[in-house]
Amino acid sequence: MPQIEIEDISLVYDTPAGRVQGVAGANFSIEASEFVCLVGPSGCGKSTLLNIIAGFLAPSGGEIRIGGKPISGHGMDRGVVFQDFAQLFPWRTALGNVAFGLEMKGVAKAEREEIALEQLRLVKLEKFAHAYPHHLSGGMQQRVAIARALAYNPAVLLMDEPFAALDALTRDDMQKLLADVWRETRKTVVYVTHNVAEAVYLADRVIVMTPHPGTVKTQVPITLDRPRDPLSVAFLEHQKQLLRDLGQQHIAHETEPHDQVDHSINGRSKR
Ligand SMILES: Nc1ncnc2c1ncn2[C@@H]1O[C@H](COP(=O)(O)OP(=O)(O)O)[C@@H](O)[C@H]1O
Ligand SMILES: [Mg+2]
Incomplete structure (x- = not known):
């Protein structure tokens, strides 16, 4: 099937x-x-x-x-990524954005940050975990969006x-x-x-x-x-x-x- x-x-x-x-x-x-x-x-x-x-x-x-x-x-x-850079939460860091779905799922803080970091590593952004979206280039913001969509393992x-x-x-x-x-x-x-x-x-x-x-x-x-x-x-x-x-x-x-x-x-x- x-x-x-x-x-x-x-x-x-x-x-x-x-x-x-x-x-x-x-x-x-x-x-x-x-x-x-x-x-x-x-x-x-x-x-x-x-x-x-x-x-x-x-x-x-x-x-x-x-x-x-x-x-x-x-x-x-289903994880979703759009064209628009504005899809990230501007008030959350890259890590905070990626951890969002896990937070919704009720995953504990330490665990969700560990998973979020792993996803940021996958898109080669672990060094920017604590940066806010407005400090990231368009390409980096889209990578955060991909990491966020993958974080809760859809x-x-x-x-x-x-x-x-x-x-x-x-x-x-x-x-x-x-x-x-x-x-x-x-x-x-x-x-x-x-x-x-x-x-x-x-x-x-x-x-x-x-x-x-x-x-x-x-x-x-x-x-x-x-x-x-x-x-x-x-x-x-x-x-x-x-x-x-x-x-x-x-x-x-x-x-x-x-x-x-x-x-x-x-x-x-x-x-
Ligand atoms: N929210 C909407 N209200 C009315 N018509 C829409 C809306 N969104 C898209 N359309 C129309 O539906 C058709 C398909 O649009 P869309 O799915 O955005 O196409 P694509 O992504 O292939 O460019 C187009 O004719 C578009 O004008
Ligand atoms: Mg379209």
Whole structure:
């Protein structure tokens, strides 16, 4: 049985201006320890779908099961990381942020600080345990957010363009770090991105969505050995294939700007 089953998920936003389809009937499943990227043009419903999986939004139709059980709302079996640096608590240190979920779980102070430090070590930030978020760079804040999401040991890690607001070089470093973290923790990851190179670097499988109103267009396995070399021929071939999968949509939807999908592999030679 797959760990996450997404069955006919749809969502309609009711707004003062009318009804907006957020997701239009998505179906797929994810195995335990699999790294899955959700890719699609801006506005297709990636964030909506991730928020439904997180349990922050209730679908208008369909069902999501985790470990065979239908979800109802958010639970501690899922850790979430967003794009926004402001997701950390500004009044708590890095350690305090990472320990937060454990505090909610009622873990004793000494134990939760030990676990939090271990998570900070995993994202290479143990030296900054007592720093406040405003003293940390964007990349460091996102690493704290990852450590916080992992601290209470959720089975599933959900990430919505966590590195999209970072500069290209930092983003490359963060992708590498996340690949290491995943190799060590073997969490099931659902990772939203509109960057095709990022998806090929990180994913076991890429789920390509159609333009709005989004549903699953195709699923592409990425079979490259890790660590992956973004400059290798095989890597570029996978990237081209994904761009073709996405590009066909753009040809069919001439009104959509072509640069909604990030083609860049800038800074990759650094790795
Ligand atoms: N809170 C909201 N209220 C109304 N419409 C929304 C809301 N959030 C997203 N939408 C709409 O739902 C669609 C999917 O949005 P979103 O999930 O944010 O896409 P993506 O993350 O792929 O860019 C878009 O048409 C967007 O305008
Ligand atoms: Mg989004």
